[in-house]
Amino acid sequence: MADEDLRKIDVEALTPGQAASELERLAREIAHHDALYYAQDNPEISDAAYDALRRRNEAIEARFPELRRADSPSERVGMAPSEGFGKIRHRVAMLSLDNAFEDEDVVEFVGRVRRFLGLVEDAPLELVAEPKIDGLSISLRYDRGRFVEAATRGDGTQGENVTANVLTIKSIPHVLKGKDVPETIDIRGEIFMDHADFQNLNVQQAASGAKIFANPRNAAAGSLRQLDPKLTAKRPLRFFAYGWGEASSLPTETQSGVVEAMGRWGLPINPRMTLCAGAEELLAYYQQLAMDRARLDYDIDGVVYKVNRLDYQLRLGFISRSPRWATAHKFPAEQAMTILRDIDIQVGRTGALTPVAKLEPVTVGGVVVSNATLHNEDEIARKDIRIGDTVVVQRAGDVIPQIVSVVLEKRPEGAEAYQFPKVCPVCGSHAVRETDEKSGRRDVVRRCTGGLICEAQQVERLKHFVSRNAFDIEGLGEKTIAAFHRDGLIQSPADIFRLQHKDTQADLKIEEREGWGPQSAQKLFASIEARREIGLDRFIYALGIRHVGETTAKVLARSYGTLENFEAQMRAAGQDEAGEAFADLVNINGIGKVVAEAIAEFFAEPHNIEVLRELHKEVRTVPVETVASDTAVAGKTVVFTGSLEKMTRSEAKAQAERLGAKVAGSVSKKTDYVVAGADAGSKLNKARELGVTVLSEDDWLGLTGG
Ligand code: IVH
Numbered sequence: 001m002a003d004e005d006l007r008k009i010d011v012e013a014l015t016p017g018q019a020a021s022e023l024e025r026l027a028r029e030i031a032h033h034d035a036l037y038y039a040q041d042n043p044e045i046s047d048a049a050y051d052a053l054r055r056r057n058e059a060i061e062a063r064f065p066e067l068r069r070a071d072s073p074s075e076r077v078g079m080a081p082s083e084g085f086g087k088i089r090h091r092v093a094m095l096s097l098d099n100a101f102e103d104e105d106v107v108e109f110v111g112r113v114r115r116f117l118g119l120v121e122d123a124p125l126e127l128v129a130e131p132k133i134d135g136l137s138i139s140l141r142y143d144r145g146r147f148v149e150a151a152t153r154g155d156g157t158q159g160e161n162v163t164a165n166v167l168t169i170k171s172i173p174h175v176l177k178g179k180d181v182p183e184t185i186d187i188r189g190e191i192f193m194d195h196a197d198f199q200n201l202n203v204q205q206a207a208s209g210a211k212i213f214a215n216p217r218n219a220a221a222g223s224l225r226q227l228d229p230k231l232t233a234k235r236p237l238r239f240f241a242y243g244w245g246e247a248s249s250l251p252t253e254t255q256s257g258v259v260e261a262m263g264r265w266g267l268p269i270n271p272r273m274t275l276c277a278g279a280e281e282l283l284a285y286y287q288q289l290a291m292d293r294a295r296l297d298y299d300i301d302g303v304v305y306k307v308n309r310l311d312y313q314l315r316l317g318f319i320s321r322s323p324r325w326a327t328a329h330k331f332p333a334e335q336a337m338t339i340l341r342d343i344d345i346q347v348g349r350t351g352a353l354t355p356v357a358k359l360e361p362v363t364v365g366g367v368v369v370s371n372a373t374l375h376n377e378d379e380i381a382r383k384d385i386r387i388g389d390t391v392v393v394q395r396a397g398d399v400i401p402q403i404v405s406v407v408l409e410k411r412p413e414g415a416e417a418y419q420f421p422k423v424c425p426v427c428g429s430h431a432v433r434e435t436d437e438k439s440g441r442r443d444v445v446r447r448c449t450g451g452l453i454c455e456a457q458q459v460e461r462l463k464h465f466v467s468r469n470a471f472d473i474e475g476l477g478e479k480t481i482a483a484f485h486r487d488g489l490i491q492s493p494a495d496i497f498r499l500q501h502k503d504t505q506a507d508l509k510i511e512e513r514e515g516w517g518p519q520s521a522q523k524l525f526a527s528i529e530a531r532r533e534i535g536l537d538r539f540i541y542a543l544g545i546r547h548v549g550e551t552t553a554k555v556l557a558r559s560y561g562t563l564e565n566f567e568a569q570m571r572a573a574g575q576d577e578a579g580e581a582f583a584d585l586v587n588i589n590g591i592g593k594v595v596a597e598a599i600a601e602f603f604a605e606p607h608n609i610e611v612l613r614e615l616h617k618e619v620r621t622v623p624v625e626t627v628a629s630d631t632a633v634a635g636k637t638v639v640f641t642g643s644l645e646k647m648t649r650s651e652a653k654a655q656a657e658r659l660g661a662k663v664a665g666s667v668s669k670k671t672d673y674v675v676a677g678a679d680a681g682s683k684l685n686k687a688r689e690l691g692v693t694v695l696s697e698d699d700w701l702g703l704t705g706g
Helices: 016-039 047-063 103-117 195-207 216-224 229-233 255-265 279-295 310-316 377-383 455-465 478-486 499-505 518-530 536-542 550-560 563-575 580-587 593-604 606-618 649-658 682-690 697-703
Strands: 087-089 127-133 136-143 146-152 158-160 184-192 238-247 274-276 300-307 326-330 334-347 353-364 367-373 390-395 402-406 533-535 620-622 637-641 673-676 693-695
Touching: 016 047, 103 279, 103 300, 103 310, 103 326, 103 649, 127 238, 127 255, 127 279, 127 326, 136 216, 146 158, 184 216, 195 216, 216 229, 238 255, 255 310, 274 279, 279 300, 300 310, 334 455, 353 377, 353 390, 367 390, 367 402, 377 402, 455 478, 499 518, 533 536, 536 550, 536 563, 536 620, 550 563, 563 580, 563 593, 580 593, 593 606, 637 649, 637 682, 673 682, 673 697, 682 693, 693 697
Parallel strands: 533 620, 637 673, 673 693
Antiparallel strands: 087 158, 127 274, 127 300, 136 146, 136 184, 184 238, 300 326, 334 353, 334 390, 353 367, 390 402
């Protein structure tokens, strides 16, 4: 009897032979759907259909317990298939690196480090140069030398628990050897697949009709994220250690020393790690590696430079999401030629009209590219890009592909200069380029004037609202939000929190929708509920105010403390840009004029106030933790003036912020301390006038514990 017919037979009527065949088929099918759902986020059947497969499997097993298979899907219930991977919170965040593209950027990086540290001209500064492996980063926890847990980078704060899979990677030791292994340490490094293994895997995938991977990085990521560790075990993954997160102690005082120690403990480390004395040596290393690149048996996408002394690293600290003590020097982009088929105009959340090139698909550096950014109207005119043109496309790392130039000799006859639309393609409102009143300069971006009547802007704002660094609601991705918006379920951010209620009145319930089921709908409602309480910084970021990124949102949240205070002050700033609230805003370290104006504009707009009013009914914000709350200067506002001797101005600011203080640019009644170095001028006078406490550099160091 054919498989097809077996499926129709009631469990009660199956013969043992038929039951065995059915169990085999169900194991295969369920594993297939699990992989689509969990590893690729791309299910092909509804939750209901999936549940039916599982129920049938269980019923057959209940009737024929002796036929239960070793790879039975019911073995995995409760663990992977229903939950995906568990989450692990990184004890020390996994950050990213700043990028350098040109030689000058590297010279500038070294200069910046030296200035920050206040190093005199001939003071030595050692840096480590090493290949930037094109894989995926991982954190491995070792407790008393034993491997206990592995997590992917995730959003940098929280990653996925891939311990079972990492256990199958042969080069990762389960036990570290050596007397100087710390009590606990998170080893950080890169998981990757080498070229030969990648080729072999794709040959096998092709033979079994499975997905072909575009490059070794995707193959490594796909392999590590298999829900069944047995599958990961069959994929030859490799690992290089290059850093660490939390560590109870460290064996030496340099970057290279610690990594070399990791090598002695039994971890694979990259043999090309090299010590350099300055920018010139870094650049020579880069040139050499660029030449050797093709001969390496794994993919690299640049070189990473790191300040070697750990005490320097500590002083340099971090800016936003990347360390000041390291940078990635990327290899130049790869290029290819293709035809520009069309230009699509997308409308963003602030109404910006962005042209996107629709290309004849072409492979650039191992990845198929069919879209590229065209930036803006002027860029198209400057390069005279016309539909039908043959163009040179370039791709560098994770950066969106770009069009570099047009091959004029290949221009088809009659191709006309591109006319950028003057109306919004979505809502038909005028699209205009504003002129800055003061500078008289015309904005490069043309914007739809429709505001929230423009569907595109509504949807984009909603997408931003639920994005990873904003409300981050699991199960409510870009596609879902667009669909719910289209069907009238969600119009404004507050509607998200009314979704469950709205759903009870809808004709088509979420659980009945394509790709949904009772379980996934309940899960979505639960993740929405979980977000009724949210950090003020995420909340501010979620509003989607122009120029207010994650870092600025954090600064604002710290400076204003509560949503009520923030809102009141910003509304005041919005009403009067000459008033005190606006002046206070601009005075915050890290908030420039452009940002302050964008915030004021946002709060001067009645429909934004309405969005906030509605959100107040649904969501509660909690203050962000200041970097430190138990220091003598936490929460205090400090102004540095004059020339400091023991540290540079940037270092002083960074240190103050690390200790929870707010650093301001000018002195006002709200200033708690003015730290005055030599030759302090007007700010010092102002402080005296207002009766603000004035500290010497030594007083300050005494107060902050040096
Ligand atoms: S050090 C604070 N060293 O590059 C971040 N990263 O663009 C320290 N990467 O997420 C990272 N090779 O996945 C470092 N030798 C290397 C690396 C490396 C590859 C990756 C890593 C990181 C990304 C940042």
